[in-house]
Amino acid sequence: MTDWNNQSPIYLQLADRLGQALLDGTPPEGQAMPSVRVLAAEYGLNPLTVNRALQAMVDAGLLESRRGLGMFVLPQASERLRAAERERFLNSEWPILAAKLRRLGLSPSDLQWSYEEQGQ
Structure with missing residues (x-):
């Protein structure tokens, strides 16, 4: 379920x-x-x-x-979907996340971003 x-x-x-x-x-x-x-x-x-x-x-x-x-x-379905998801993320989710990062005083170096850590 x-x-x-x-x-x-x-x-x-x-x-x-x-x-x-x-x-x-x-x-x-x-x-x-x-x-x-x-x-x-x-x-x-x-x-x-x-x-x-x-x-x-x-x-x-x-x-x-x-x-x-x-x-x-359909062919290119994943590319179309990825483009739509990116746009949605950048326009809807990222501004909220960026504002929260600013409020918490976090910088890009604090995030320790790595694709390898995420299993990709």
Whole structure:
């Protein structure tokens, strides 16, 4: 079971989680997404909710529906998603984080930023 919050509709939260998996390469571009039934069972959701999430991803240009075959990840889906996530982060999350860092008196050298420490 997955925890859902009350901040946004569950189908959008699911679309976000599936998008994060796409950024990690799961499934790879050109490959099929898991079926609605599989996703509904995995996340403990109604299949209609899963369908709405997948449709939101189609609308965002990340997936395409192939009649009788399912949903497939479009080429460049991860690049489109990464660009949208970067813009959202820089416009919404970063200003809040930067303000908190200033309030705490933290500088870039205090952060000891390293991709290796994060397993990347």
